[in-house]
Structures are given as C-alpha cells and as structure tokens.
Amino acid sequence: MSLTEDQFVAWLEAQRRLDPRRFPVGIGDDMAQIRLTDAASVLITTDMLLEGVHFDLATATLEQVGYKAMAASLSDCAAMATRPLAAVVSVGLPPHLTADQIKQVHAGILRASDRYNCPVVGGDMTCWRSPLPLVINVAMLSEPATSRPVTRNGARVGDAICVTGVLGRSLAGRHLDFEPRVQEAICIAQTVEVHAMMDLSDGLASDLPRICQRSGVGAVIEADGLPVSEQARRSPDPVHSALCDGEDFELLFTLSERDCRRLLKTWSQPVPVTRIGTITGTGKVQIRTADGSIQDLKDRGYDHFSRGSD
Amino acid sequence: MSLTEDQFVAWLEAQRRLDPRRFPVGIGDDMAQIRLTDAASVLITTDMLLEGVHFDLATATLEQVGYKAMAASLSDCAAMATRPLAAVVSVGLPPHLTADQIKQVHAGILRASDRYNCPVVGGDMTCWRSPLPLVINVAMLSEPATSRPVTRNGARVGDAICVTGVLGRSLAGRHLDFEPRVQEAICIAQTVEVHAMMDLSDGLASDLPRICQRSGVGAVIEADGLPVSEQARRSPDPVHSALCDGEDFELLFTLSERDCRRLLKTWSQPVPVTRIGTITGTGKVQIRTADGSIQDLKDRGYDHFSRGSD
Secondary structure: OOOOHHHHHHHHHHHOOOOOOOOOEOOOOOOEEEEOOOOOEEEEEEEEEEEOOOEOOOOOOHHHHHHHHHHHHHHHHHHOOEEEEEEEEEEEEOOOOOHHHHHHHHHHHHHHHHHOOOOEEEEEEEEOOOOOOOEEEEEEEEEEOOOOOOOOOOOOOOOEEEEEOOEOOHHHOHHHOOOOOHHHHHHHHHHOOOOEEEEOOOOHHHHHHHHHHHHOOEEEEEHHHOOEOHHHHOOOOHHHHHHHOOOOOOEEEEEOHHHHHHHHHHOOOOOOEEEEEEEEOOOOEEEEOOOOOEEEOOOOOOOOOOOOOO | OOOOHHHHHHHHHHHOOOOOOOOOEOOOOOOEEEEOOOOOEEEEEEEEEEEOOOEOOOOOOHHHHHHHHHHHHHHHHHHOOEEEEEEEEEEEEOOOOOHHHHHHHHHHHHHHHHHOOOOEEEEEEEEOOOOOOOEEEEEEEEEEOOOOOOOOOOOOOOOEEEEEOOEOOHHHOHHHOOOOOHHHHHHHHHHOOOOEEEEOOOOHHHHHHHHHHHHOOEEEEEHHHOOEOHHHHOOOOHHHHHHHOOOOOOEEEEEOHHHHHHHHHHOOOOOOEEEEEEEEOOOOEEEEOOOOOEEEOOOOOOOOOOOOOO
C-alpha cells in the first residue's frame, strides 16, 4: 500500500483538531469517545472485512465470516474496557449469493451479537453489479465500564506488561472464531488501574510499538515469559509466531508492578493473564532472549506494519 | 439480487426483538436510536458505497466520492430531524491508489465534515491484495434535535405530503454533490409536528411506499404538483424522472393539513418546500395525473425496489 494505516492515522489526526471536551478519545485509539452530557458518553469503532484479505471463502464458512466481522469490533470494545451497546452492519454482496447464503452470514453476526449481548440495530445491503468479493463493515457502539475508557497512551516507565490468553493461535484458523475479551477487560479494569490497553490485532511486534509510541515510552519483552500457543510451539520459530502472528485478539495492557502482582494473585478466570515484560524509558521496543541478550524487535526482522488493517 | 434490501430488513427485524425502552427506533428506519440515560440518546446509521454501483470513477473525482459517502449518512441524520455528531469511515482501497489519491478521497470527506460540523473521529483502512474496486463505509452518530426523532411510521390518514427541493436532479450528476437537508429538517421539525419523514434515496416511487407500508396507510400524489427539476423537465417523461430518479436526497414528510398550511406560509429558507399529495386510508400508493384520473404507481410501471441500496 502506498500509505500504511499508521501513516494515514497520523496524517488524519493532523488534519483537524477535535475538541477534547467533546471527544475525550479521538483518532488513533481502538475506539473514539463522544461525550453527550456530563453523565453520558459513547464510544464508536468501525471495521471493514474484505474477502481475500481478512478471510477466504475457501477456508471459512459464511457463518464464520459474519461472526468474525462482529468479533473484530467487539474486540475493540474490549480493548478500551468498555461494554458493547449496539452494532450496525453494512454488506457488499457478490451477485451470485443466494438468500440462504446471505442468511448464513447473518447467522454468524447474530451468534456474536447474542453471545456478547450487542444487538444489531441497523444495516445497509448492496449488491455488486458484477462478480466481486464479499465486503462486511461493522460499526459498533459501547459505553465505559469504568470511570473512563482505557486508552493506548497511558503506559508509564516501570509498568508491567501483560497479555491475556496465549499468542500465535491464528495459525490454526482461530482468527475465525476467537472470543473477544470483553468480560475479561472489564474485570481487569475494575480490579486494578490499567494504564494502557489495546487488542492484539496485528501481533505483539506490531501492536506493542503502538502503545509505546502513543505513550512516549519503550519496552522490554521477556522471550521466556511469552505464553506461546501449542500451535506456535510446533512452528519452526515459536517466539516469532507468538510475536508476529496477527489476529490473536488478546488484550495487551500495562499497569503498575504492584497492581500487576495483585491482579495475578486474585485472577481466577479461565482465560490466563501473563506478565510478559516491562515498560522502559528507552523509547525502543526490545526483547530479552533466552541467553539474556537484549535486541531491538526491529533488528530481529519483525515488521511492524506488515498488514494494512487494524 | 436474490433478496431485496426491503425483504432483508423485514427478515432481519423478525430475527430478534429489540427492547423498545433501550432502542426506541430500531431496524427499518433511516437510523436506529439507542437510549443511554433518561436524558441522553444517540442515533446511528451506516452506508456503504461501492465503486461501479454508487459511483463511477470515470465520471466522479475521488474528492466527490469522499463527499458523497459522508453526504449519504448526513442525509439519514436529516431524515430523522437529528443533529450530526461524529462519523467513522472505513475504506477498502485498490492497491494502485497513491497516497495523494487517498488524500483526495479524504479531502471530500472533510469537505462534508466541515460543512455539516460532523467530525471524523476514527476509521479503518485496508488495501485489497489485487486490483479491486474502491469501497467506502461511513457510520454516523447523531442526536435528536426535537423531543424525539421523526420516524417513517407516523403518517396519518388526511396528512399532507411534502418534499423539499426539486425532484429528478440526480440525472445531472447531482447525486455526487447534493446537500443533505440537515438544517432544513431540524427547522421543519421545530416549526411543526412532522408525523413521518425520510430522505429520498431511491426516488419517490420507491420511498413513499416505505412510509405508507410502515404507517399502514396509502397516498395520492398530484402529478401536477410535483416540483420537477429543470433537468427532468427536459427528459422524455418528466413525471417519471421526478418519481423514479434515485439519489435526490430531498426530504419526504407528512404532517397535518393545518401544520402544512402554517409551514408553507412561514417557510422562508432558500430550499423550497412543496406539497405533493395526501395520505389516504386505501393502503395504495397512487398518482392523480393531469387528466384527473387516479392510477396505482405500481400499474404505471414504477418499480419500487429497482435498486438494492438504501
């Protein structure tokens, strides 16, 4: 792509200054926040899934594609520790799709909607005029579950870095039926003070630099401490898979050492939480390998912006 | 298409019942309303524009396409007499687009955003992996400008039917740079009690039946009373153009005879308001032609659902 999404977001942010009283969280985070009254605000996110980029109908069912479209936005709600409210869905349809096939897409949308209590309240459906790929866009609203949504820019030097679940699972097709960490995010943010959080859509090696860049900090990841998935363990380079496999949709967050200890001690949910590193003042995102040496992620060949989507 | 959008919306509505206290306006109107607190609610709409269906880059500039994507959603805000709050934009990009071309699309988005005071607060950008068409989705939030948003289902027998502007203008490429009637809608709804309203995205012959169906009423249009655009006057069948030309994006609304007289008397804005007919109890959508005869629109060959988009 001529312009990466990160470059585009940076350019976009520079175009217009949003009033921070009206828009406490703007462009560049997982969701934007809009204040309506002193007592009420909503957050909004939008995600477009393109056939051939985000899914392949040779390996995914239409029902899975519908589920994934909703789940990507639900994961954005989780990323800010917010509670999903409602979704609207736009679909661009290949002309050959039958009514039954369209309803299969919708069955997947409803599966996610029901599971996460996020009703679909509207939509838009258009048919391509020639055989062209399926496109689904989900825009989702949420409301804060804590005093304010958790953003990407609050990481502090000395913070512990944690993730939920295990990394490198999308290898095994899990990117089609992952479970957005909505309840887990709310529970974490209600238990401790989370300084910064996002969901892992592009992989740790791409996403952690985003938190660091927004927060003006660096980080060191402990390679030994990564919760590597079984699938990734069987890959030629398990650490590489855990760092670079996109679409894990786990939570990545930072909090004080003390809160981290407290969280790990009291955490009793089935989805694990693992400490994977520390926020530093170096401005660099680094990894400490098994032999104790520290290297920049960049120098290890981890491409931060290998994918164009968010 | 195997399923028209109207059929799909009907099917969708039947899938899940929305709680009317939480969602006072749900699927099937121009926007859905979500109540947040007793004092605060938001409305949301989503519109997907596909290259080759909603625009053609042989006749439209990228800047115009960006403007149109925003304007379609702004027109939905107008359709319910609500005030635009914020938008999020998703873009699926052909891989050959340069950074400058992407910025041209965005310039059009910003032109609409600035004119209607509706900031773009977030987005999503993905690139197709092969040469495929441009897709833009805009999801927009608004807030009620009157005690409650004006829906499609409130038309009453005996109501006057009115439109803003003139009809049949998209013939002249106006569908690319139309002006959503946001201020006009709010002004009308604050002046009189509007019973039902929508925007004319598919043409009067397609859209008036939607108000009638939702309200359980019929209608008679006076062919002589239609505000036919200059372009449509020059067409072989001016009335047909005024009835069937999609994407006029004018307001269609109904109100009591008395309020209609009051509105027409006091209306002083540059965009005209014209009375075009009357709501009836017949259940049929009809037209009275110049010779005084009344015919069903359907029998005149006006296809209600000729287009798949909304």
